[in-house]
Amino acid sequence: MQIKMETSVAKSATDYMVVGVHADETLVKVLKDIFGASKAHADLAAKAAQVAQDEGFKGKLGQVLSLPTYGLVSFKRLFLFGLGNAADSVKDDYTGYRKLGVSVSKRLMTSLRTAEKEDSDAAKNKSKTAKATTKTKSRNVSACICLASSKNKAGKGFDASWPLTSVIEAFILSAFSYDKYKSMKDAGKQAKLDAAADLSQFNLTVHGVDKANFDRAVKKGMSVGMAVNMARGLIAEPPAYMTPTRLATEARRIAKDHALTVKVLEPAAIEKLGMGSFLGVARGAKEPPRFIVLKYTAPKSKKTVALVGKGVTFDSGGLSLKTAGGMEHMKYDMAGAAAVLASMQILGALKPRVSVLAVIPATENMPGSNALHPGDVLIAMNGKTIEVNNTDAEGRLILADALTYAINEGADELIDIATLTGAVVTALGRVAAGIMGSNQKLVDDVIAAGRPSGEKYWQLPLFEEYKDALKSDIADLKNAGSRGEAGSSCAAMFLKEFTADKAWAHLDIAGVGWRESEKDELCKGGVGFGIRTLCSYVLAQ
Numbered sequence: 033m034q035i036k037m038e039t040s041v042a043k044s045a046t047d048y049m050v051v052g053v054h055a056d057e058t059l060v061k062v063l064k065d066i067f068g069a070s071k072a073h074a075d076l077a078a079k080a081a082q083v084a085q086d087e088g089f090k091g092k093l094g095q096v097l098s099l100p101t102y103g104l105v106s107f108k109r110l111f112l113f114g115l116g117n118a119a120d121s122v123k124d125d126y127t128g129y130r131k132l133g134v135s136v137s138k139r140l141m142t143s144l145r146t147a148e149k150e151d152s153d154a155a156k157n158k159s160k161t162a163k164a165t166t167k168t169k170s171r172n173v174s175a176c177i178c179l180a181s182s183k184n185k186a187g188k189g190f191d192a193s194w195p196l197t198s199v200i201e202a203f204i205l206s207a208f209s210y211d212k213y214k215s216m217k218d219a220g221k222q223a224k225l226d227a228a229a230d231l232s233q234f235n236l237t238v239h240g241v242d243k244a245n246f247d248r249a250v251k252k253g254m255s256v257g258m259a260v261n262m263a264r265g266l267i268a269e270p271p272a273y274m275t276p277t278r279l280a281t282e283a284r285r286i287a288k289d290h291a292l293t294v295k296v297l298e299p300a301a302i303e304k305l306g307m308g309s310f311l312g313v314a315r316g317a318k319e320p321p322r323f324i325v326l327k328y329t330a331p332k333s334k335k336t337v338a339l340v341g342k343g344v345t346f347d348s349g350g351l352s353l354k355t356a357g358g359m360e361h362m363k364y365d366m367a368g369a370a371a372v373l374a375s376m377q378i379l380g381a382l383k384p385r386v387s388v389l390a391v392i393p394a395t396e397n398m399p400g401s402n403a404l405h406p407g408d409v410l411i412a413m414n415g416k417t418i419e420v421n422n423t424d425a426e427g428r429l430i431l432a433d434a435l436t437y438a439i440n441e442g443a444d445e446l447i448d449i450a451t452l453t454g455a456v457v458t459a460l461g462r463v464a465a466g467i468m469g470s471n472q473k474l475v476d477d478v479i480a481a482g483r484p485s486g487e488k489y490w491q492l493p494l495f496e497e498y499k500d501a502l503k504s505d506i507a508d509l510k511n512a513g514s515r516g517e518a519g520s521s522c523a524a525m526f527l528k529e530f531t532a533d534k535a536w537a538h539l540d541i542a543g544v545g546w547r548e549s550e551k552d553e554l555c556k557g558g559v560g561f562g563i564r565t566l567c568s569y570v571l572a573q
Contacts, residue, residue, distance in 0.1 A: 055091035133202030174235035193245035204257025205553035263374035267558025271346035276394035290380025297323035316403025317396035338443035342450035343369030343394035350423030422512035455519025457543035469537035485564035
């Protein structure tokens with residue numbers, strides 16, 4: 033994939049000239065500002081404005097109008113995209129720009145597949161007549177995106193760095209597909225076309241951004257988009273393949289590529305550190321656990337932010353066995369770990385001003401012959417004892433030791449991300465993640481960091497009364513509170529016991545980490561939720 037900055041679009045031979053249009057802008061003026069003063073371009077602007085009026089295109093959010101260029105100019109087609117009101121389009125969530133990126137990506141993908149099919153059919157016809165095979169030439173499709181058509185409503189020059197980042201992220205994310213296990217025989221020609229529609233065959237040119245903003249936005253947008261898609265691939269892998277050991281392999285690859293330090297602890301080393309809570313969950317599985325640690329050290333850093341991700345590569349529920357339906361998608365129970373790995377890939381490339389410690393306890397939760405029993409008592413790394421009354425509340429058990437480890441390694445702030453509770457799905461559905469924490473500023477900053485990417489959070493309470501549900505008759509606490517009552521808050525209250533009064537935020541992504549259908553840049557399956565939030569937060573420090 034190539035992304036270039038365009039200083040003038042007048043002679044562009046792109047396939048699609050894409051113009052973002054605000055609802056409160058005059059279309060003819062917008063197009064003339066972009067195209068310049070030539071008669072041909074002025075004629076196109078006038079024709080486009082007339083068709084737009086006839087078709088009812090007013091620049092409303094998500095409106096799309098595709099127009100021919102009537103042979104007047106060098107580019108092949110004009111594509112108008114509605115951004116809504118100018119004042120709204122530059123708010124923190126950049127919804128219009130993300131929708132624009134998705135729309136362009138889908139259109140180019142369709143064009144590329146059509147071109148590939150035409151080339152393939154032509155080659156077959158030539159082969160039949162000439163009795164020889166002809167290798168089809170790799171095709172490219174291109175678009176020039178014009179983000180800064182004029183000025184925003186406030187009359188200030190339009191800073192398109194954030195919108196450009198949003199466009200590029202959405203463009204890359206909406207091109208994601210996972211067909212590794214599709215049979216070529218069963219999938220037929222379409223699978224071949226899908227395989228050919230690679231991002232490297234797209235040329236994206238951007239007009240209307242200064243060089244400094246352009247370089248910064250492109251680097252971030254591409255780093256984030258590719259890392260989120262990498263995380264989606266990890267989540268999509270079958271659990272028999274994406275084991276704790278393979279998660280550790282991914283961590284080592286990321287560390288090597290971005291000069292991070294990496295450490296992977298195996299069972300003996302984990303036991304030596306006293307991680308009884310983590311090992312309690314792991315003991316029912318044939319697959320051995322791995323405790324994964326990545327570190328980025330910033331020069332002259334004044335603090336270390338710890339990102340802790342739940343890495344249950346398959347969750348059967350243990351002896352508190354899930355139903356068949358409840359177990360169906362439980363390969364995504366490592367979505368928190370995937371988010372942390374992807375975040376480290378991005379941060380390793382973008383080099384934030386603060387140090388970042390990534391901690392991932394990775395294991396399966398299985399009902400093997402040595403599995404954890406309801407009623408067992410575990411000793412966590414910080415010395416607290418835990419009565420296990422539900423083996424399906426395993427995420428908090430492995431995170432407890434991971435949080436303690438991060439504190440012992442000198443973390444100043446803790447952010448954990450986990451597909452932790454079904455209760456958060458009941459409370460918030462598939463729209464927002466639950467967020468709780470011990471430090472209101474940290475919670476507020478994390479929520480704000482999610483807005484540019486449209487990742488929504490809703491703060492749930494951590495009242496002291498929820499601790500009563502965790503009281504045990506025989507241990508310091510039990511791992512699951514009252515069934516059916518404040519499940520997400522009780523789970524977070526359990527985690528709070530292992531944060532040692534550090535600034536801490538907990539992200540429960542059980543509802544938003546998996547989708548049953550595509551929506552905008554979000555794919556079906558594991559979406560990689562939280563990655564853009566974590567990176568935006570760390571980069572703002």
